[in-house]
């Protein structure tokens with residue numbers, strides 16, 4: 001696990017955008033896994049600027065998103081499908097047929113999950129997976145106690161996640177209670193992982209992810225055994241890591 005501590009949110013976003021841009025330049029037909037949430041927003045904005053300036057192109061790449069709320073259609077402004085269109089897909093030159101996100105309206109959930117895994121496999125697997133982290137240590141929507149063996153599946157959201165994500169809804173009651181998410185196994189099979197965390201409220205979770213026991217209690221802790229994972233945090237989210245490094249020195 002590589003740890004990079006950026007100065008602040010802007011610096012973190014710039015560094016993340018550069019990693020993704022670098023991947024697109026080295027391998028234009030790359031397969032990216034992307035995340036939603038507030039953390040990657042500025043990174044996506046910087047990527048749209050780079051695409052406008054023709055520094056990068058998404059024309060040949062494929063993008064698979066981590067997760068989608070169950071029961072929300074992509075036309076619903078609260079859905080992750082809508083989020084991705086609004087913040088990235090409609091603003092860069094990616095082909096719509098090369099963007100993938102679990103279908104939140106699927107009637108046969110097991111079939112939808114299997115089909116999503118098949119699509120990832122047929123694309124050749126994910127080259128670079130971008131992740132955020134929930135306050136409870138979730139990645140994608142893999143909440144504490146998830147099986148590390150799970151592929152894409154239906155998950156029940158934790159109360160803490162519902163509370164945290166209610167910032168995107170008018171009321172807490174509107175937040176869906178379930179979602180379809182890539183599983184830990186899907187995420188671990190990505191060839192590279194870049195996890196972003198910003199702000200002091202993530203500091204303890206980031207510390208547990210990096211130095212804690214590898215355990216489903218903190219799903220992101222599994223990244224300690226990924227062969228090519230980078231954790232990119234700002235100083236606020238990394239404050240406990242720095243304390244630890246000072247101790248070691």
Ligand code: GLP
Pocket residue numbers: 035036037038039040066067131132133134135139140141161165
């Ligand atoms: C959601 C998403 C995650 C994301 C997390 C953190 O629950 N499913 O993929 O990483 O929120 O979000 P934020 O970046 O807003 O803190």
